Amino acid sequence: MAVVERAAPQLIGTSGDSLREAFGKALVEWSRERPRVVVLDADIAGGTGVHHFRKALPHRFFQFGIAEQNMMAAAGGMAATGLVPVVTTFAVFCLRAIEQARLSIAYAKRNVKIVASHPGIDVGPDGGSAQALEDLAAFRAIPGMTVISPADPEEMRQATRAILDFEGPVYMRTGRSASTRLFGPAHKFEIGVGQMLRDGRDVSLVACGVEVSRALEAADLLAAAKISARVINMPTIKPIDSAILAEASVDTGCIVTAEDHNIFGGLGGAVAEAIAQTQPCPIEFVGVRDQFGQSGEPQELAEFYGLTAPHIAAAARRAIARKESLRR
Amino acid sequence: MNATLQVAELHEAAGPRDRRVTQLEAIAREIRRLSVAAIYHAGSGHPGGSLSCADILAVLYGTVLNLPHADHPDIDRDLFVLSKGHAAPALYATWAAFGLMSRAEALTLRKLGSRAQGHPHVLDCPLAESSTGSLGQGFSVSIGMAMGLRQQGRAPRVYALLGDGEMQEGEVWEGAMCAAHYGLANLCAVIDYNKLQSDDRNAAIMGLEPLAQKWRAFGWNTLEINGHDVAGLLAAFEAARNERTLPTIIIAHTTKGKGVPYMEDHPQWHGSVKLTPEQITSALTSLDTDPAKAEGLLNGRG
Ligand SMILES: Cc1ncc(C[n+]2csc(CCOP(=O)(O)OP(=O)(O)O)c2C)c(N)n1
Ligand SMILES: [Mg+2]
Numbered sequence: 001m002a003v004v005e006r007a008a009p010q011l012i013g014t015s016g017d018s019l020r021e022a023f024g025k026a027l028v029e030w031s032r033e034r035p036r037v038v039v040l041d042a043d044i045a046g047g048t049g050v051h052h053f054r055k056a057l058p059h060r061f062f063q064f065g066i067a068e069q070n071m072m073a074a075a076g077g078m079a080a081t082g083l084v085p086v087v088t089t090f091a092v093f094c095l096r097a098i099e100q101a102r103l104s105i106a107y108a109k110r111n112v113k114i115v116a117s118h119p120g121i122d123v124g125p126d127g128g129s130a131q132a133l134e135d136l137a138a139f140r141a142i143p144g145m146t147v148i149s150p151a152d153p154e155e156m157r158q159a160t161r162a163i164l165d166f167e168g169p170v171y172m173r174t175g176r177s178a179s180t181r182l183f184g185p186a187h188k189f190e191i192g193v194g195q196m197l198r199d200g201r202d203v204s205l206v207a208c209g210v211e212v213s214r215a216l217e218a219a220d221l222l223a224a225a226k227i228s229a230r231v232i233n234m235p236t237i238k239p240i241d242s243a244i245l246a247e248a249s250v251d252t253g254c255i256v257t258a259e260d261h262n263i264f265g266g267l268g269g270a271v272a273e274a275i276a277q278t279q280p281c282p283i284e285f286v287g288v289r290d291q292f293g294q295s296g297e298p299q300e301l302a303e304f305y306g307l308t309a310p311h312i313a314a315a316a317r318r319a320i321a322r323k324e325s326l327r328r
Numbered sequence: 329m330n331a332t333l334q335v336a337e338l339h340e341a342a343g344p345r346d347r348r349v350t351q352l353e354a355i356a357r358e359i360r361r362l363s364v365a366a367i368y369h370a371g372s373g374h375p376g377g378s379l380s381c382a383d384i385l386a387v388l389y390g391t392v393l394n395l396p397h398a399d400h401p402d403i404d405r406d407l408f409v410l411s412k413g414h415a416a417p418a419l420y421a422t423w424a425a426f427g428l429m430s431r432a433e434a435l436t437l438r439k440l441g442s443r444a445q446g447h448p449h450v451l452d453c454p455l456a457e458s459s460t461g462s463l464g465q466g467f468s469v470s471i472g473m474a475m476g477l478r479q480q481g482r483a484p485r486v487y488a489l490l491g492d493g494e495m496q497e498g499e500v501w502e503g504a505m506c507a508a509h510y511g512l513a514n515l516c517a518v519i520d521y522n523k524l525q526s527d528d529r530n531a532a533i534m535g536l537e538p539l540a541q542k543w544r545a546f547g548w549n550t551l552e553i554n555g556h557d558v559a560g561l562l563a564a565f566e567a568a569r570n571e572r573t574l575p576t577i578i579i580a581h582t583t584k585g586k587g588v589p590y591m592e593d594h595p596q597w598h599g600s601v602k603l604t605p606e607q608i609t610s611a612l613t614s615l616d617t618d619p620a621k622a623e624g625l626l627n628g629r630g
Binding site: 038060062064065067069070071072073074075076077078079080081082083085099100103104107108109 | 409449450451457459460461462464466468469470473474475477479480482499502503
């Protein structure tokens with residue numbers, strides 16, 4: 001595992017693609033040589049990034065109309081005939097069809113990829129109705145479902161290939177707003193494998209999705225105050241990389257999780273479950289605190305709901321204080 | 329198909345088509361016997377909706393579905409999805425009647441470790457084609473199958489069996505629009521129109537009529553028949569096969585609990601039914617079960 005010494009050294013500039021656009025382009029790239037891949041859409045191809053696929057490979061693009069339940073279960077049926085269906089809609093509408101994902105996809109062990117754009121408060125102005133803060137928890141609870149939330153366009157590109165080649169049901173989050181570029185082509189994404197982006201002694205910051213770049217920023221803030229923070233990118237929420245977490249617990253003695261999701265049941269829950277069974281240590285959870293979101297720009301909302309770097313840094317200090325009080 | 333059928337039940341004098349009808353009627357009776365026996369041993373299950381679809385299943389597996397057999401083991405098979413998954417006892421009974429599952433195994437319905445799960449599970453029984461039990465989903469799955477097969481230029485046809493109460497699921501109408509939009513002529517769905525659902529009559533719970541008009545308006549080739557009339561079922565499936573542009577829906581009028589008089593047309597025989605020894609004996613008698621066969625059904629050996 002590549003250990004990076006300095007703060008955000010792989011940071012190669014901000015903006016660039018949103019994760020949904022990165023997904024849409026990668027899907028075309030990897031599907032050309034994978035003829036069994038087909039894409040299912042429910043009238044929001046423009047929003048999910050699969051408009052690229054529709055344009056490039058129209059004969060493999062299926063419009064289902066605004067009917068997510070039928071689309072989700074039909075994907076199970078298509079997979080039964082040997083195709084590799086990629087079902088795409090917004091994360092909230094995946095929740096609408098979660099029972100179809102459970103029975104007709106996961107229980108039947110179908111090779112279907114559910115790719116959800118517009119997760120979390122990163123959705124922004126559309127407001128609380130559109131901001132899925134429950135999807136990681138809900139899909140993670142389905143037996144046999146792999147759950148992935150990549151952090152940047154390059155990781156999204158690689159994760160897209162990985163899920164197409166993986167045999168089994170997958171739920172993957174993309175993202176709406178422009179994402180920070182963290183990785184170059186040398187980056188290596190592997191399902192189920194977390195990755196130390198920066199080493200540290202005092203606390204480990206474990207993040208997924210948009211929160212990875214904020215965790216790297218938080219590590220900088222902490223470094224300025226002489227606190228050494230390890231940063232772990234955890235793109236696979238299930239199965240969680242418990243080895244890297246146990247190691248982090250042993251080495252740093254406390255953990256902060258950060259995700260654009262309810263603090264219940266998502267990455268934080270997965271990390272806590274893993275750590276409880278290996279190397280228990282104090283854990284602080286950064287995420288939306290069991291509320292619904294509201295309209296606003298993504299950055300404003302991140303500040304309002306406590307998801308930005310200063311909040312992660314504050315959580316790190318709390319985790320460290322708890323660790324020290326235990327040792328006293 | 330190697331139906332485990334007693335020759336005595338065949339009317340040798342009949343002509344070829346009539347003989348096939350008589351044969352299928354006998355198989356349907358066998359499906360009914362095995363279904364109620366399995367539910368008796370399980371101590372729970374859904375007899376009403378299993379009995380109402382026995383003739384439909386007998387015809388599907390007896391003549392309609394193109395399935396692998398000794399001469400053609402590698403056939404690209406037709407797919408049948410039991411969308412009304414609670415009729416699982418009838419599905420296992422059908423497989424048993426056609427030698428696709430042992431009779432003894434069909435009688436392990438709902439037991440720990442059994443492949444005969446309370447609702448069909450494709451990982452236990454590949455012939456289930458999908459896992460069902462949540463109404464509405466199997467229909468969508470069958471639509472996805474029809475789309476997937478057509479996409480690959482493959483010949484098999486797809487069949488699905490739905491309940492009438494199942495029509496109340498919005499997903500069914502999402503699927504109805506979808507299959508018509510894509511002109512899935514390789515898809516044929518059957519509605520077991522027994523007029524009852526879990527708690528009461530459809531009309532009292534949430535009315536479905538005019539049902540045929542709804543399906544026609546949604547763009548389906550819509551056929552309406554008596555779902556206990558084997559000859560009518562054969563003709564309807566043939567018409568569906570000859571349809572070139574539209575998906576076909578066969579609205580099969582049936583009686584819930586058909587064949588067991590005390591169950592017929594009574595909502596209380598829908599589900600979670602624990603049959604007493606007297607009740608199962610009476611049911612088997614109504615179904616013309618000879619004593620030797622009844623003993624096998626009652627001792628669980630089949
Ligand atoms: C989505 C869903 N909701 C509720 C149920 C519980 N349920 C099982 S059978 C049934 C009644 C079904 O009635 P119908 O479709 O008419 O079946 P049939 O009369 O053929 O037994 C209900 C409500 C279910 N299986 N799935
Ligand atoms: Mg009914």
